[in-house]
Amino acid sequence: MVQTVITPFSHKIGSPLTKNEITVLQINLGKRCNQACIHCHVEAGPNRTEELSAEVCNQLIELIHRFDSIQTVDLTGGAPEMNYGFKPLVEASRAAGKQVIVRSNLTIFFEPGFAELPAYFAENKLQVVASLPCYLSSNVDKMRGNGVYDRSIQGIKLLNDVGYASDPQLILNLVYNPSLPTSRNQFYLPPPQEKLEADYKTYLDEHYGIKFNQLLTLTNLPIGRTKLYLQRQQLHQPYLQFLEDNFNPETVPHLMCRNELSIDYLGNIYDCDFNQMEGIPAKTADGETLTVAKLLSAGSLDVITKVQTAAFCYGCTAGCGSSCGGALVD
Numbered sequence: 001m002v003q004t005v006i007t008p009f010s011h012k013i014g015s016p017l018t019k020n021e022i023t024v025l026q027i028n029l030g031k032r033c034n035q036a037c038i039h040c041h042v043e044a045g046p047n048r049t050e051e052l053s054a055e056v057c058n059q060l061i062e063l064i065h066r067f068d069s070i071q072t073v074d075l076t077g078g079a080p081e082m083n084y085g086f087k088p089l090v091e092a093s094r095a096a097g098k099q100v101i102v103r104s105n106l107t108i109f110f111e112p113g114f115a116e117l118p119a120y121f122a123e124n125k126l127q128v129v130a131s132l133p134c135y136l137s138s139n140v141d142k143m144r145g146n147g148v149y150d151r152s153i154q155g156i157k158l159l160n161d162v163g164y165a166s167d168p169q170l171i172l173n174l175v176y177n178p179s180l181p182t183s184r185n186q187f188y189l190p191p192p193q194e195k196l197e198a199d200y201k202t203y204l205d206e207h208y209g210i211k212f213n214q215l216l217t218l219t220n221l222p223i224g225r226t227k228l229y230l231q232r233q234q235l236h237q238p239y240l241q242f243l244e245d246n247f248n249p250e251t252v253p254h255l256m257c258r259n260e261l262s263i264d265y266l267g268n269i270y271d272c273d274f275n276q277m278e279g280i281p282a283k284t285a286d287g288e289t290l291t292v293a294k295l296l297s298a299g300s301l302d303v304i305t306k307v308q309t310a311a312f313c314y315g316c317t318a319g320c321g322s323s324c325g326g327a328l329v330d
Helices: 009-013 054-066 086-095 117-123 137-144 148-161 193-208 224-232 236-245 249-254 273-277 292-298 311-317
Strands: 024-028 072-076 099-104 127-131 172-176 214-217 260-263
Touching: 009 311, 024 054, 024 273, 054 086, 054 292, 072 086, 086 099, 099 117, 117 148, 127 148, 148 172, 148 193, 172 193, 193 214, 224 236, 236 311, 249 311, 260 273, 273 311
Parallel strands: 024 072, 024 260, 072 099, 099 127, 127 172, 172 214
Antiparallel strands: none
8 A cells, every 4th residue: 555645844835834922821720521522632531540639720821910912712622621720720811800711511511510610611611612523423422432422412401501502601612523534535624604603593493402612623633532543443644634735824823732832631732722733842043842831931921933743734724724713624
């Protein structure tokens, strides 16, 4: 079999991918989660124990208070709510006037000790981003586990009950991603975000009486469990080629890695969450890797000039583009 040759991403765009002013901190609090989704790029689950330490949590709080350029603190995991530091970081960020995003799986509300989360989210005006990879139950349960769809629907109802999607200050966004392929003729990019959002809203309102603000469409990036799945199916290289074939240069100026720092539970710095999971650290112009402690010592967030890139970057630049905020272009 002829090995597919993927064009290096930096060659495709013709120049290094440069960093802009840092306005977003995305913090992965750890790998503890009450679910083990087959597409999870973090490879999180109930048996994982890695999580934020008190030392790194305190450093992050200092970082959040020190730098006015930070507009958004984006908390992820695992289930971020299960990992150490979730509430301290929420409250420090809100006290500093930052927008806070929590990437919730919705089913955490039904675990012992977490029933108060919807009220806590509303009290702190957290923007909730929640995975619902399809509006049909069979597709969701196939990707995320039996019964997850029904619990997710109940979770959205709990959020609606405390004002989400009706109060303009309480934003609930859902996330769609395609099903994982079983053959080369099943490689898909997300459909147009606006039309799919309308379909979601109609179906979920008519069948369950639930509401949300926006649908964010994400491409499946070949990392984590998705990468392992594709490799088992002998589809990893063909899928990378599919992503490269659908490269859209108009997405490049809008890539999320350009204005964010991704921070892991050990305090290491990456350009994005995907680089974090693939172990590709951010670097200064001198080739030095970074930690939260080093940023505090430097007195600046803007010490990275060039984003580290890899073949999976084609996942963020294929078609309409893909980011933690959904499609990048119309």
